[in-house]
Amino acid sequence: MRIVITGKEGQVATALKTAASWTSTEVLALGRPEIDLEKATNLTEQLAALSPDIVISLAAYTNVDKAETDSDRAFAVNRDAAHALGEATANLNIPIIHMSTDYVFDGLKPQPYDESDPTGPISVYGRSKLAGELAVANTNPNHAILRTAWIYSPYGKNFLKTILRVSREKDELRVVSDQVGCPTSADDIAGAILQIAERLRSDPSPRLRGIFHVAGAGECSWAGLATHIVSTAEEITGRTTKVNEITSRELNLPANRPSNSRLDCSKLLNLYGFRLPDWKRSSRKVVLKLLTGNDR
Ligand SMILES: NC(=O)c1ccc[n+]([C@@H]2O[C@H](COP(=O)([O-])OP(=O)(O)OC[C@H]3O[C@@H](n4cnc5c(N)ncnc54)[C@H](OP(=O)(O)O)[C@@H]3O)[C@@H](O)[C@H]2O)c1
Numbered sequence: 001m002r003i004v005i006t007g008k009e010g011q012v013a014t015a016l017k018t019a020a021s022w023t024s025t026e027v028l029a030l031g032r033p034e035i036d037l038e039k040a041t042n043l044t045e046q047l048a049a050l051s052p053d054i055v056i057s058l059a060a061y062t063n064v065d066k067a068e069t070d071s072d073r074a075f076a077v078n079r080d081a082a083h084a085l086g087e088a089t090a091n092l093n094i095p096i097i098h099m100s101t102d103y104v105f106d107g108l109k110p111q112p113y114d115e116s117d118p119t120g121p122i123s124v125y126g127r128s129k130l131a132g133e134l135a136v137a138n139t140n141p142n143h144a145i146l147r148t149a150w151i152y153s154p155y156g157k158n159f160l161k162t163i164l165r166v167s168r169e170k171d172e173l174r175v176v177s178d179q180v181g182c183p184t185s186a187d188d189i190a191g192a193i194l195q196i197a198e199r200l201r202s203d204p205s206p207r208l209r210g211i212f213h214v215a216g217a218g219e220c221s222w223a224g225l226a227t228h229i230v231s232t233a234e235e236i237t238g239r240t241t242k243v244n245e246i247t248s249r250e251l252n253l254p255a256n257r258p259s260n261s262r263l264d265c266s267k268l269l270n271l272y273g274f275r276l277p278d279w280k281r282s283s284r285k286v287v288l289k290l291l292t293g294n295d296r
Pocket of ligand 1: 006007008009010011012013031032035036037038039057058059060061062077099100101102129147148149150151152156157
């Protein structure tokens with residue numbers, strides 16, 4: 001299988017390149033500086049030249065807080081580039097997998113969200129990603145839109161790496177406990193994407209198209225995730241760090257986040273036959289990898 005991904009060095013892109021390197025799948029990456037998706041033109045021609053079997057749309061404006069005051073650029077990448085990729089893949093008659101987010105929801109539902117739940121984003125980022133979902137769905141019916149959440153990995157910038165870094169410098173951390181979600185490993189998402197891509201290529205069934213929730217099994221708050229990270233790190237470093245729970249109001253970030261963004265991933269299990277591993281196991285693996293260099 002020959003896949004083209006957008007976003008060259010992002011967390012999921014890096015994980016996907018690594019996962020594909022253990023298979024016969026060839027990955028070609030489109031991204032800056034060669035292609036700036038804020039002003040992407042002629043995507044059909046550029047993709048045609050690479051002859052992909054499928055396109056995986058990973059690049060996004062992902063700075064949730066900055067997007068509040070940088071709405072045009074967030075929409076240019078998250079909506080307009082998604083639209084252009086949907087059109088280009090439809091022109092080439094190939095499927096597209098497009099990544100989206102738990103932040104399309106308002107967080108008011110008491111239970112985990114499933115794919116049929118109404119959306120209601122409460123941030124610019126969430127609105128721009130929802131617009132991207134619609135753009136892909138409207139341009140290429142041969143799509144799988146994968147909503148994931150709270151991504152961590154050994155690559156790039158993420159909450160897990162920040163907690164590890166800060167816990168080396170401080171004995172106590174303040175972390176919000178009034179947002180719950182499903183932490184998801186970029187490595188686990190990469191494995192899921194490769195399985196979904198193979199199925200989309202070989203099975204034309206409409207049931208495999210549409211929106212799917214693809215997040216780590218289990219749930220926790222950011223404070224719960226931080227506690228798990230520092231206690232796993234303590235096994236290696238012997239250093240204790242206390243996690244103090246605070247509210248989102250105390251943290252006072254520019255963008256609102258849903259207080260509940262847990263994703264129900266039963267549709268993925270029912271139609272694709274798998275689920276992602278538990279967040280505790282996968283995040284432990286990443287912490288140990290970062291601290292020891294070993295995959296255990
Ligand atoms: N991170 C999360 O917690 C999270 C949660 C839910 C859903 N998602 C979604 O999952 C997907 C992957 O997330 P991620 O965490 O892997 O992202 P990431 O690490 O932030 O990487 C984003 C990538 O997009 C590229 N990009 C941004 N603007 C671009 C532009 N104008 N032209 C070309 N490339 C551009 C970046 O390139 P540069 O390196 O050049 O900036 C970077 O490689 C995204 O669609 C995101 O919305 C993420």
